[in-house]
Amino acid sequence: xxxxxxGLGLGDVTxxxxxxxxxxxxxxxxxxxxxxxxxxxxxDQTQLEKFYExxxxxxxxxxxxxxxxxxxxxxxxxxxxxxxxxxxxATTHSDLLIRARQIGVSVKVIHNASILTAVGCTGLQxxxxxxxxxxxxxxxxxxxxxxxxxxxxxxxNGMHTLCLLDIKIKEQSLENILRKxxxxxxxxxxxxxxxxxQIIKIIERNKRNLDVNAxxxxxxIARIGWDDQKIVYAxxxxxxFEVDMGLxxxxxxxxxxxxxxxxxxxxxxxxxx
Amino acid sequence: xxxxxxGLGLGDVTxxxxxxxxxxxxxxxxxxxxxxxxxxxxxDQTQLEKFYExxxxxxxxxxxxxxxxxxxxxxxxxxxxxxxxxxxxATTHSDLLIRARQIGVSVKVIHNASILTAVGCTGLQxxxxxxxxxxxxxxxxxxxxxxxxxxxxxxxNGMHTLCLLDIKIKEQSLENILRKxxxxxxxxxxxxxxxxxQIIKIIERNKRNLDVNAxxxxxxIARIGWDDQKIVYAxxxxxxFEVDMGLxxxxxxxxxxxxxxxxxxxxxxxxxx
Numbered sequence: 129x130x131x132x133x134x135g136l137g138l139g140d141v142t143x144x145x146x147x148x149x150x151x152x153x154x155x156x157x158x159x160x161x162x163x164x165x166x167x168x169x170x171x172d173q174t175q176l177e178k179f180y181e182x183x184x185x186x187x188x189x190x191x192x193x194x195x196x197x198x199x200x201x202x203x204x205x206x207x208x209x210x211x212x213x214x215x216x217x218a219t220t221h222s223d224l225l226i227r228a229r230q231i232g233v234s235v236k237v238i239h240n241a242s243i244l245t246a247v248g249c250t251g252l253q254x255x256x257x258x259x260x261x262x263x264x265x266x267x268x269x270x271x272x273x274x275x276x277x278x279x280x281x282x283x284x285n286g287m288h289t290l291c292l293l294d295i296k297i298k299e300q301s302l303e304n305i306l307r308k309x310x311x312x313x314x315x316x317x318x319x320x321x322x323x324x325x326q327i328i329k330i331i332e333r334n335k336r337n338l339d340v341n342a343x344x345x346x347x348x349i350a351r352i353g354w355d356d357q358k359i360v361y362a363x364x365x366x367x368x369f370e371v372d373m374g375l376x377x378x379x380x381x382x383x384x385x386x387x388x389x390x391x392x393x394x395x396x397x398x399x400x401x
Numbered sequence: 402x403x404x405x406x407x408g409l410g411l412g413d414v415t416x417x418x419x420x421x422x423x424x425x426x427x428x429x430x431x432x433x434x435x436x437x438x439x440x441x442x443x444x445d446q447t448q449l450e451k452f453y454e455x456x457x458x459x460x461x462x463x464x465x466x467x468x469x470x471x472x473x474x475x476x477x478x479x480x481x482x483x484x485x486x487x488x489x490x491a492t493t494h495s496d497l498l499i500r501a502r503q504i505g506v507s508v509k510v511i512h513n514a515s516i517l518t519a520v521g522c523t524g525l526q527x528x529x530x531x532x533x534x535x536x537x538x539x540x541x542x543x544x545x546x547x548x549x550x551x552x553x554x555x556x557x558n559g560m561h562t563l564c565l566l567d568i569k570i571k572e573q574s575l576e577n578i579l580r581k582x583x584x585x586x587x588x589x590x591x592x593x594x595x596x597x598x599q600i601i602k603i604i605e606r607n608k609r610n611l612d613v614n615a616x617x618x619x620x621x622i623a624r625i626g627w628d629d630q631k632i633v634y635a636x637x638x639x640x641x642f643e644v645d646m647g648l649x650x651x652x653x654x655x656x657x658x659x660x661x662x663x664x665x666x667x668x669x670x671x672x673x674x
Contacts, residue, residue, distance in 0.1 A: 135514070138512060139420070140420075142419040142420035143512075144418065144419055145415065145417065145419070146415040146416070146417055146422060147413075147416055150415065214514060214518045215521070216518060216519070216527060217518060217527065220521060220526055220663060220664070220667065222524045222666065222667045225524070225670075226667065237522055239411060239416075239519045240418070240514050241408070241487060242515075242518040244527055245487045245489060245512070245515040246512045248490070251493050253493055254489060254517055254533065255532055255533040255535075256532050257532065258532060258558075259529050259530065259558075259560050261528075281558050285532075285554050285558065287531065287532050390493060390495040390499075391495070394498065394499065397502060
């Protein structure tokens with residue numbers, strides 16, 4: 129039997145591929161890793177289960193430990209694990225693939241759209257993107273900035289940078305952890321505005337590269353692949369303090385300083401002012 | 402009415418999304434840019450038209466000139482343009498999007514899987530890919546090598562490089578052009594072996610970087626997303642002279658010298674020998 133990694137794409141329930149849908153419908157069990165994120169991405173459980181004609185089993189944080197069990201189930205039955213976007217967009221799943229090989233489970237991947245390529249809708253050439261960075265939430269006493277170095281490397285080499293913004297799902301407060309209460313904080317999503325503010329702070333701290341300042345033009349993107357997706361081309365300063373990108377998920381692109389005329393023309397069509 | 406750019410994904414006819422299929426079925430006309438490539442990618446016309454319940458109109462090389470006409474059709478009817486992979490994988494379609502905006506046509510994009518993210522199945526972390534390069538066919542008197550500089554930049558910055566290999570579709574021989582005969586050469590696809598040989602030649606010419614030689618390990622990939630996809634981790638030398646990747650399409654990955662242990666472990670599972 130087969131263990132399927134099925135990508136769901138970016139938008140709604142109908143963004144699954146026909147192949148993926150057919151597979152889910154004939155699988156014995158359908159798991160979803162970190163179920164809460166599914167809902168946060170705009171999917172609704174009842175709607176999904178109706179469309180798939182299958183119950184969805186929440187595979188939680190603790191799924192890491194369950195994985196072996198789930199893999200072993202695929203020795204006897206077809207099992208599907210659902211993943212928002214493309215199965216490899218956010219993680220390589222290498223541990224799972226290696227383990228599957230060890231115990232003789234065959235794995236098939238059903239690819240789908242990912243934010244990593246959907247950003248092409250900004251008009252920026254996908255070939256010119258350098259490495260992708262993740263921008264974390266800052267706290268009062270933890271302000272990590274190592275991602276900024278990668279942005280500078282991309283800029284220095286004429287490459288765009290896609291910045292994925294932090295998501296906090298099923299986090300527990302220190303108090304709840306200490307009291308061993310199974311209560312979780314509300315999901316949190318870093319906004320373009322917050323990310324832009326953090327980048328401006330980093331720029332102000334290390335003034336090595338004078339070309340990179342709060343007046344550089346960046347691209348805020350929100351809800352890509354949804355009907356109400358939003359793309360705004362504005363300065364870091366504007367994105368931090370003036371632009372409202374609306375509901376999550378947001379991402380941020382730092383375009384190369386060397387734009388192709390068609391890239392420039394497309395970006396201008398998304399100008400804030 | 403709407404002009405739809407619909408991604409078909411990577412494998413077969415069922416890799417279209419449910420959303421994309423529903424849209425195609427209700428569109429007045431369905432175009433495919435450069436139809437021959439569709440067939441070369443493993444799609445079959447009869448099968449597609451049966452599945453879509455729609456005739457497919459070949460929008461040819463000359464489509465560039467037809468675009469305006471097709472866009473104008475979407476002022477009155479829903480029109481779909483099919484694209485292998487994700488609509489933005491290989492091109493930004495910026496000219497089309499800008500023109501649509503000028504004449505008041507609304508455009509919607511149906512995203513899908515692209516080779517740019519599907520390469521995650523090698524175990525290489527997508528976040529660490531630098532800019533993508535295209536490796537062209539060499540001829541007796543034309544051996545372009547500018548792509549190699551980009552590979553070096555990525556390597557120097559710890560990034561992987563995806564190399565897309567040249568495709569020649571609907572090319573005319575000089576003789577046929579001169580005689581104005583509408584006869585085309587057979588489609589040609591650059592193989593991993595040919596690409597590896599070309600890179601070895603470039604390395605032998607400019608011996609600036611001694612770390613980059615014919616013994617570096619690279620990843621040959623073929624028919625990604627298909628049932629018979631093939632991934633081989635081998636040296637450039639082996640890929641050039643020993644490995645048979647089989648039928649097209651091939652691509653080549655030059656991994657960073659700085660691999661994560663899990664990346665390394667996954668690649669080793671694809672070792673040639």
